[in-house]
Every structure is written in C-alpha cells, then in structure tokens.
Amino acid sequence: MSTSQTTTTEHHPALAHQFDSMAQQQEASTFGMWVFLLTEIMMFGGLFTAYLIYRIKYYDGFVAGSTSISVSWGFANTLVLIASSFTMAMAVWAGEKGIRKAQMGFLIGTMILGAAFLCIKGEEYYTKYDECHIPGRVIGKGFDATGGCSAQDPKLGNIAEEVQQHAKELGKTVPEASALQTARQSEIFFSFYFLMTGLHAFHMLVGMGLLSWLFLRSKRGEFGPAYHTPLELGGLYWHFVDIVWIFLFPLLYLISRHAHAV
Amino acid sequence: MSTAVTTVTPVMPAKHYLNDNYGIRSWLLTKDHKRIAILYLVSITFFFFIGGLFAALIRMELLTPQGDLFQSDTYNKLFSMHGINMVFFFLVPSIPATLGNFVLPIMLGARDLAFPKINLLSWYIYIAGALFSLATMVSGGVDTGWTFYTPLSSGFLRTHVVLIAVGVIMAGFSSIFTGLNFIVTVHRMRAPGLTWGRLPLFVWSNYATSLIMVLATPVLAITLTLLALERGFHIGIFDPKLGGDPVLFQHMFWFYSHPAVYIMILPGMGVISELVTCFSRKRVFGYAFVAFSSIAIAVFGFLVWAHHMFVAGVSQYSAMVFSLLSFAVAIPSAVKVFNWTATMYKGSISLETPMLYALGFIGLFTVGGLTGIMLAALGLDVQVHDTYFVIAHFHYVMVGGMVTAYLGGLHFWWPKITGRMYPEAPAKLAALITFIGFNLTFFPQFILGYLGMPRRYHAYPPEFQVLNVLSSAGASVLAVGFLLPAIYFMWSLKYGAIAGDNPWRATGLEWQTTSPPPTHNFHEVPVVTTEPYAYGDEPEVTIVH
Amino acid sequence: MAEQSHPTPKLYAIIFITLSILTCATWAIAFADLGIFNPIVAVTIAVIKAVLVILFFMHVRYSSRLTKITVSAGFFWLMILITLSLSDYLSRTLRVVP
Numbered sequence: 001m002s003t004s005q006t007t008t009t010e011h012h013p014a015l016a017h018q019f020d021s022m023a024q025q026q027e028a029s030t031f032g033m034w035v036f037l038l039t040e041i042m043m044f045g046g047l048f049t050a051y052l053i054y055r056i057k058y059y060d061g062f063v064a065g066s067t068s069i070s071v072s073w074g075f076a077n078t079l080v081l082i083a084s085s086f087t088m089a090m091a092v093w094a095g096e097k098g099i100r101k102a103q104m105g106f107l108i109g110t111m112i113l114g115a116a117f118l119c120i121k122g123e124e125y126y127t128k129y130d131e132c133h134i135p136g137r138v139i140g141k142g143f144d145a146t147g148g149c150s151a152q153d154p155k156l157g158n159i160a161e162e163v164q165q166h167a168k169e170l171g172k173t174v175p176e177a178s179a180l181q182t183a184r185q186s187e188i189f190f191s192f193y194f195l196m197t198g199l200h201a202f203h204m205l206v207g208m209g210l211l212s213w214l215f216l217r218s219k220r221g222e223f224g225p226a227y228h229t230p231l232e233l234g235g236l237y238w239h240f241v242d243i244v245w246i247f248l249f250p251l252l253y254l255i256s257r258h259a260h261a262v
Numbered sequence: 263m264s265t266a267v268t269t270v271t272p273v274m275p276a277k278h279y280l281n282d283n284y285g286i287r288s289w290l291l292t293k294d295h296k297r298i299a300i301l302y303l304v305s306i307t308f309f310f311f312i313g314g315l316f317a318a319l320i321r322m323e324l325l326t327p328q329g330d331l332f333q334s335d336t337y338n339k340l341f342s343m344h345g346i347n348m349v350f351f352f353l354v355p356s357i358p359a360t361l362g363n364f365v366l367p368i369m370l371g372a373r374d375l376a377f378p379k380i381n382l383l384s385w386y387i388y389i390a391g392a393l394f395s396l397a398t399m400v401s402g403g404v405d406t407g408w409t410f411y412t413p414l415s416s417g418f419l420r421t422h423v424v425l426i427a428v429g430v431i432m433a434g435f436s437s438i439f440t441g442l443n444f445i446v447t448v449h450r451m452r453a454p455g456l457t458w459g460r461l462p463l464f465v466w467s468n469y470a471t472s473l474i475m476v477l478a479t480p481v482l483a484i485t486l487t488l489l490a491l492e493r494g495f496h497i498g499i500f501d502p503k504l505g506g507d508p509v510l511f512q513h514m515f516w517f518y519s520h521p522a523v524y525i526m527i528l529p530g531m532g533v534i535s536e537l538v539t540c541f542s543r544k545r546v547f548g549y550a551f552v553a554f555s556s557i558a559i560a561v562f563g564f565l566v567w568a569h570h571m572f573v574a575g576v577s578q579y580s581a582m583v584f585s586l587l588s589f590a591v592a593i594p595s596a597v598k599v600f601n602w603t604a605t606m607y608k609g610s611i612s613l614e615t616p617m618l619y620a621l622g623f624i625g626l627f628t629v630g631g632l633t634g635i636m637l638a639a640l641g642l643d644v645q646v647h648d649t650y651f652v653i654a655h656f657h658y659v660m661v662g663g664m665v666t667a668y669l670g671g672l673h674f675w676w677p678k679i680t681g682r683m684y685p686e687a688p689a690k691l692a693a694l695i696t697f698i699g700f701n702l703t704f705f706p707q708f709i710l711g712y713l714g715m716p717r718r719y720h721a722y723p724p725e726f727q728v729l730n731v732l733s734s735a736g737a738s739v740l741a742v743g744f745l746l747p748a749i750y751f752m753w754s755l756k757y758g759a760i761a762g763d764n765p766w767r768a769t770g771l772e773w774q775t776t777s778p779p780p781t782h783n784f785h786e787v788p789v790v791t792t793e794p795y796a797y798g799d800e801p802e803v804t805i806v807h
Numbered sequence: 808m809a810e811q812s813h814p815t816p817k818l819y820a821i822i823f824i825t826l827s828i829l830t831c832a833t834w835a836i837a838f839a840d841l842g843i844f845n846p847i848v849a850v851t852i853a854v855i856k857a858v859l860v861i862l863f864f865m866h867v868r869y870s871s872r873l874t875k876i877t878v879s880a881g882f883f884w885l886m887i888l889i890t891l892s893l894s895d896y897l898s899r900t901l902r903v904v905p
Contacts, residue, residue, distance in 0.1 A: 017782070018374035018451070027871075028376045028450040034877045035442045035476055041881040042888070043480035046514055049889050050488070050499065053510060053896055075834045079827060082856075086823035089864045093816060136495035188505050191497040195488070232866075239864045243857045249830075250849035254837040258845065449873060477884045513892050564887050568895060580895040 014227050026229050033233045037240050040203075044244055047199065051192045051251065061185020064163050065193065066255035068133065068186075070124060074253035077120050078245065084113035085242040088235050091214075095231035098224035103231070107215045110238065114208050121201055128190070132157035135190040156190075159183040170259075193252055200248060203241045210234050272762025274681055275776040282781045293378035294781055299364035300679070301385050302355060305392065307748070309351040312399075316344035318741065321703075321734040329721035337720035338405035339421070343398075345408030346426060350433045351392055353664055354522060357529035358475075359388075359440055361671045362468045364679060366444060368772040368779060369462050371453025371788045376446040384439035387432050394429030398422045407718065409519070412500035412511040416492040424493055427486040434479045437525070441475030444468055453771065455790035462770055462794045463552055467532025470556035474521045474528075474563060482518035485511065512574055516567035524563040527627075527659055528556055530667030531598055534620050537670055538602045540768045541617035542609025545795040548601045555594035562591045569638055573647045581640060588638035595631050599624060614766075615686060618693040619670030626662025626700065630655060633708070648718075651711025654704045662700055669696070669747060676751065677761030681778045684754045688746060696743030702736025769795055814863055822863045829856050
C-alpha cells in the first residue's frame, strides 16, 4: 500500500495500519502520551489552584490540619514512590535492552512499592477516620453519642483542642471561639487533603492495573529493542504520578511544621 | 492559462468506505474515522433538535408578557436544558467531531487518525454522557442554567445536578480524546511534502481548537467533580455556608468555558476559510496571518475568562486587566474577517449554497464579534450583564457563526461524504431562510437587552412584547431553515446526482481521492508539492451531472 | 528512534539517590524556622525533584523539541491558571483611587 518513503522496517506485527513505520508509530504514541499528561497537569492544576487560594485565605486552619497528619508516613511514602519511579525507569531500560527477566523483576518491584504506598495511604486515611477528621460530616466513625464522631461536632475531632494546646505551649492563649473557627477552616484543608491524595491514589490504582498488564505482555516476551512503546508509555504515566506526589508532600504535610516540632 | 476544456461524467467508485462492509457491527465497532464522523453526525443532529425543541418552548413562553405557559421552575429547566444540550452535546463536538473527523486525516493525506481506537472510544464516551443527559431530562431536568453556578447548584437545588454533571464531564472527556487525536495526527501523520506552511486552514483551525480542548477541558472536569462532591459530601469548596468561595467556581468554570467559546467558533472559521477561497477561485489572502490568527485566538482565549465575572465581585484591578486582554482577542478575529474579504476582492465569486452560508457567517460573526467588544468594555458590561444583549451577542457568534459555518461545511463536503450532490435550489432557499430567520430572532434581542430585559425570566413588562413576538416569529422561520436541510440531505442519499471526485474543482487532498473515499482514504500515498490554495492554475473541467 | 542513547542504570541510580537526598532535605528543613522561606524552599526543592524526574526518568532530556515544548506548555498553562486566578484574589483588598 505505502509507496517509496517507507522502506525502513520490515512489517512488525505490532505496527498499526495507519502508520508507515515503527518509528512513526513510536513517536506518535509517545507524543500522544505526553499530550494526555498535559490534560492531567491541567486537571490536577485546577485542584492546586483552589488549594493555593484557600491556603492563603485560611492559613491557620491549614496549619492546624497539616500538623495533624503524620509527616513521618508522608516522608516514608515519598521515598517509596521515588524508589518505585527508579524501578520503573529500570524496567523501561530493560525493555529497551530486551532483557525479559529484568523487565519482569523491575515491574514486580514497582508494583510492590506501589502497593506499599497505597497501604500506607490507607493507614493514614484510617487514622483520619478514627480521629473524626473526615470533612463533610457524612463519613466518620459512627455518628452516635458514645465515642464516635458527632455530626454536629464543631471542634472537628481534636483540632480545636490541639490549637489551644499548641498556643499554650507557645505561651499564648487562643479564645474558644477562635479555636473553633480554626477547626472549621481546617475542614477545608482536609477536603483538599482527601481530594488531592484521593485523586492521586486513584491514578496509582490505574497505574497498578497498567503495570499488571505490562507484566503479562512482558512475560509473553513482547518487548525488545524493536518494540517497547507500551512499556515506555506506562513509565511516563507512572513518573507523572510520582511528580504529583513530589508536590503534594510539601504542600500538604509541611505547612509550618517547624512551629509544631514533633 | 486555461487548457482545453474537458467534459467528464461523474461515476460512483465501485468500492468505498460506505460499502466496504455492512451491518450494525461494522458501524458500532468501526475504527474508520469517516464512519465515526457519521456516527457523531447522527448523534449531534439528534441533540441539535432536542436543544432546538427546548428553544422553541422558550420562545413560545416569551410570546406573552405573563408567565402563562410554564411555571417559573419549569422555565428554568427549559433554558438550562437548552443551554447544556446545545453547548456540550452539539456545539463543542459539532464541527471537530464530524467534519473535522471526516476530512482532517484526508486533508493530511493520512490513512486514519493516529489513534483510531481512541477515536471510537471518544464517541462511546460521548454517547454515555448523552445518556446521562437524556436521563436527566426524563427524570425531571435540571435548573442550574448551563453555567452550574454555585451555591445554587451545590447547596440549594433539589434537581439532578450530579447526574448532568457526570454527563457533561463525559462529554468533556470525549472532546479531550478528539483533540488529542487531532494534535498527534497533525504533528506526526502528514503526507510527504505537506509542510506546516502547506496545511489547509481548516487543519490549522482544528489544531488550535484541539489545543484548547486538551488544555481547558480537564479544568472543567475537576470543577464539576468538586461541585458533585460538594453536593454529595457537604465539603466546603464553593458553598460560602461551608466556608467555600462561590467566585472560585466561576473562575474555574470560565477558565474552561471561555476558551470553550473558541472551541465552538474556531473550527467554523476554518470552514469559512475553505469555502471563501474555493468559491472565489482565488488563493487565500494572507495565508500565514489566517493560520496564526487561529493559534493566537486559542492562546489569547485563555487570558480573558474573568470578563464573565465583572459583576461577581472580582477585584477592580483584575477586572481592568481582563477587560484589556479581552479587547486583544478582537485583533486575530478581525484579521480573519479582513482576510476573507480581501480574498473575495476581485475573485470570480460563484454563489453556490456553501458560499451563501460563508457570506452569512462573515456578516453575522462580525456583528457578534463587535458586540463582544462592547461587552468586554468594563463600563458597558456592568450595565448589560445578564440581559438579552448578552444572549443576542453569543447567539450571533454561536448560531450565526458556528451553526452557519457547520451547515456551510456540511453542504461543501456532503458530496465527499456521501458521493451525491444535495439539490441546489432548496438548499439555496434554506440558506436564505436561515439567514432571515436568524436575524429576525436575535436582532430584536439586542434591543431588548439594551432596554434592560434580563435573561432567564419567563415574564416581562408588557412594553417588551412587540420585540419578543418578532423574536419568536423569527425562531419559527429559523426552525424551517434548519428542518429543510435535514429533509433534502436525506433525500439526496438516494436521489442526489452523482457528485464525482471533485464537484467544486477545489484544491486540497480530500478532493483528489474518490467520493466517497475508500476505507484507507487514498489508493496511493499522495505527495504534496504545492501551496494549499493554488486556484487559477488548475485545468478547466466541466462536470455534467 | 530505537537508540536515542537513553540513560544508563548508573545514571538512573545517581538520580534516585539525589532524589532521596532532596526528599530528606525537604523533610529536615521543614523543622527549621525560616519564616517566609519555609514554603519557598519546600516548593523549590519539589520543583528541582520534578525537573530531575522529567529530564531523566521521563527521558525528556533525550527527546525531540516537540516533547520539550509540550512539557513546557503544560506548566505554562498551569501558570496562567494560577497567576490570573490569584491576580483577582490578591488584589481584592486594593482600592482604585478615583
């Protein structure tokens, strides 16, 4: 069908009919992935913008909320995710070289690290659930009188007490009303905390699915020097999700930490 | 210049994309961009008439000053569903997903778009979104207006806001996938010799549109997601009662929806560029300017969104900045209008139906654009904000501009799509009726708005009745103008004259293949050696039907 | 092209170690009182980390100009969204003198 220009590659089984050569297909697919990541940047971008505006508006509430989440877990998770990015990059490298065992090994490693990240995230979420910090008063540990969270609780769990306690340590006093207001504002922080980490975790789940699929294809020996585009695209996606977290960690976990030494 | 005049009798090609295979499966599982374009064509036509039905009901209510036909709640639902269906399910996909999907790959000399499966997926997501919209309609509609402003939508209304929000998010993703496909295809799938400077202007404008789709739509998706979550879980993002900020919703909504206005007009401009040059038999005046003005509109379009919010409480400084930037969009738009006019100057113009629509577009879009400049002016905008002046302005751009261009393009490429000509006489009549009906409907609304009639009310003071009756009368004329093409297009499928490969003797790769094209578009990969609009150099051919 | 001389495992390892060190740094610095510079330092380190991931793990350093433009466009448009939105919020308390 095609004429003169495309004498380069023999017809590879993975070459789709609309492309002339494997090189064109690979370039188009990679570029397509980048354009898709562009849409992802803008989607997370909307959340980051809203976050920034409320952080300026409700700074005290954001400090109170941020210091109530575990910086150690967040720190650990950052390292876990960076390590998973490293193993992913190595899996792509093994794909380019066509070393099947290494591809599979590094993909499994990436998945284990991804699962570890999600487990830690789940543990953090459960703590918030336990502490009645879930915003909106719809989800929480039993909305009954004894021990559980109260739908009318103006203190949002322990936030108002924490604010007063912290002020006392610094030798100041915070009136009850003002502490309650900070608690209310911290609810906005928790909204963003759950929205941003939730959207991120959703992307991680999708990424885990992609990795399993890549693993199966890798096991079948489909990837080698001539064709490893899916592996490369999976890698791009995974690294993007890592980058989102690189920003989420300081923005959510590290607001005014120094004043609230552990 | 002209060589010997030859006469050809067009014949239908034996094998083409329409008879390549048959059956419902061959359509629903197709990866052929041309068939997907037809799937889109059918779906958006359906939504065009649904949206039109709501418009008809609105105009019936407004015949009389009293709110006598519908209750105000019902009326709120009518204009909301009209806006939502027309904007998200007709205008945004209109030209890109149908004409663009069909001709863009052929114009590039490609066998298909870069990602045919994603193209089909985009249609399925559109349909899923459309089902959500239909579900909303049958379960009682929604009364947020197409803008979904908070806290009305998030905290007060008891209608199906979440349902329609999901539908709109899906429609958004379908347009993201179309845009992504176009961008990659334009960059990576051009035929040998087809440099950027040789791309048809329709490709340039669709490329610019795709940029907006890809960069702006995700923000709408996240905004409506936040809205739905706020409704479901009472988290305070936009509702001031919960500590949120309603103006933030407007910022995020218009960050998409203002550029989306250019999603709805840029492809139309591309169509007009093709029509004007073809029916003037003259190369486009200032090709580079027209091409880059599309990109400029796409980029400037992102810097002006807050001009929708001058009375919403944005700061005075930022209002001034946004007002100034809004004026800047007028420059590339005017460049286009001037260049079309200059293209026609001393051309040998023939007034076939597509050209009639093109001429209508230039006039109506100019009115729409100039009133847009009036609205960008801070002082005037405060006066006419939320009046019928605004309604008239954007209908001049959306209907007078985009729908006119869409119909013009549909007539122009109809012979390529189906292999048959539409009947010329009723088509010319329909173009004329549309133009008259349109002006009769919307010009009185400029006056109404200037006199202070607010939008979105079903009752109005009696002194406005004459103008409203004129407008409603115009709407019925307009309806005839839109129904006629639906009828004769169907008729032409069976009885239309065989079109032949190039009935308009137009340049462009899409006219070098057969009508209808074969499944893989070309029998051999075309090689491009000339500029896109080399009119005047082609041999004279008389086509006898 | 199949062989664009992508990074070697050794370079990947170096990047990984650098990223880990930067993560530790951002964590440690957060506990020091730098006043207004706390968030600035934190975000700067995050940007450096992101750039490292983009350039090396995502191969942008070795990619075509088109890819580089695409990545830059993403961040450019994000900046439009953020700065123009903030231009409203941050100037609301200012008064235009008549």
